[in-house]
Amino acid sequence: MKNTWRFGQIEFDRIREVLDSGFASGTTGNLNNRFEAMVAEKESAQFAISMNSGTSTLHAALYAAGVGYGDEVITAPLTVISNLDVIISMNAIPVFADIDPETFNIDPEDVARKITPKTKALMPISLYGLSCDLDPLMALAEEHDLVVVNDAAEAFGATYKGRPIAEIAHITSYSTENSKHITTGEGGVVVTNDEDLALAMRKFGSLGYRVNQAQDGRVRSHKDIFQDPTYKRHDTLGYNYRLSEVAAAMGLAQAERLEEFIELRIKIAEMYLEVVEGCDYLVPQLVPEGYNNTYWTVAMRYERGDVSWQDFRYKYTDLGGDGIYAAWALLYQEEVFTSDNWRAHCPPLYQDLHYPATGMCPNAEAVQPKIMQFVNNYGSVDEAAPKVDALRQTIEYFK
Numbered sequence: 001m002k003n004t005w006r007f008g009q010i011e012f013d014r015i016r017e018v019l020d021s022g023f024a025s026g027t028t029g030n031l032n033n034r035f036e037a038m039v040a041e042k043e044s045a046q047f048a049i050s051m052n053s054g055t056s057t058l059h060a061a062l063y064a065a066g067v068g069y070g071d072e073v074i075t076a077p078l079t080v081i082s083n084l085d086v087i088i089s090m091n092a093i094p095v096f097a098d099i100d101p102e103t104f105n106i107d108p109e110d111v112a113r114k115i116t117p118k119t120k121a122l123m124p125i126s127l128y129g130l131s132c133d134l135d136p137l138m139a140l141a142e143e144h145d146l147v148v149v150n151d152a153a154e155a156f157g158a159t160y161k162g163r164p165i166a167e168i169a170h171i172t173s174y175s176t177e178n179s180k181h182i183t184t185g186e187g188g189v190v191v192t193n194d195e196d197l198a199l200a201m202r203k204f205g206s207l208g209y210r211v212n213q214a215q216d217g218r219v220r221s222h223k224d225i226f227q228d229p230t231y232k233r234h235d236t237l238g239y240n241y242r243l244s245e246v247a248a249a250m251g252l253a254q255a256e257r258l259e260e261f262i263e264l265r266i267k268i269a270e271m272y273l274e275v276v277e278g279c280d281y282l283v284p285q286l287v288p289e290g291y292n293n294t295y296w297t298v299a300m301r302y303e304r305g306d307v308s309w310q311d312f313r314y315k316y317t318d319l320g321g322d323g324i325y326a327a328w329a330l331l332y333q334e335e336v337f338t339s340d341n342w343r344a345h346c347p348p349l350y351q352d353l354h355y356p357a358t359g360m361c362p363n364a365e366a367v368q369p370k371i372m373q374f375v376n377n378y379g380s381v382d383e384a385a386p387k388v389d390a391l392r393q394t395i396e397y398f399k
Ligand SMILES: Cc1ncc(COP(=O)(O)O)c(C=O)c1O
Pocket: 052, 053, 054, 055, 056, 079, 080, 082, 083, 125, 151, 153, 154, 175, 176, 177, 186, 187, 188
């Protein structure tokens, strides 16, 4: 399946602008600024900072949150490895809170149980397009003076109790990697309403330029100032996570079409949901009252004991389905973590930390092997219809 339907004249036009500009860089051009402004506006945030991945944005977010040596960061184990990697990169300690088995998102009650005096930040994930339960997480953050970084890599356009999610957490991070609602190939964008957090992330994602600004990624100062051998440019560490102007041009074009992409994913998700209505062993991710799921993918719990997960998938693909994606292994069950490879990052801090192989997050351990994710990233409902019908036929077959 080719996803060429995702790119049209508008993407070509925006990329042409970059080429016509003489191929500006992320520090001189304006496509990044325009992409950021559009995401900020559409996600209802004041500041947006584009970067080269949704992992970079999480890394910058933890830096801005002040996470450092020995601090604890609470996250859910049912997520991509990025969440673990960025915690370790800050020399911080990952703490895993369980998920709600119905929404698949982090359980605020378990988060509350896992807060200690060392906790510095919460990094919930808004999984598969559904916001995490933000109100109790923000209340915990208020009570314990924590920063909440909502990893909404998969949740462009999601709302929580009628509010855009970016209005709520201190920082909200999105990915524009190829499978996401909008794409720059690889990329990410992080938003906040706090200027200090925005500036810290801007500097971290740039090269820590003294003249970096929260609002504007271009690095500017008067020639008489910087064309001087005594000029000092950098006052903080930075990792050059900037997005190229060509990628930002793609991002701008895609962001202009954000509603179109979201609407289509939701429509196709609803087609799958209709097919599983009344099927007692395929239990869709619960969307609580007042939330909107923007369905990066259509996730369900497969609860059937007599037909294996894999046999169900084989039959589905035999019947014309596009395949079923499994959930990632839990973070603490991934080889990087169980093999102790991560401890080499900071031996004095990590060598004496011990995590049990099982039992830390029982709901996540029970749910992860059951998750089936159905593809809804199609160009039209007509293209999706035979895939959805393959699911109907599979259910019929295993009646
Ligand atoms: C939940 C989640 N967090 C973070 C990321 C990281 O984003 P990226 O692949 O852009 O680094 C992804 C995407 O892969 C994701 O799905």
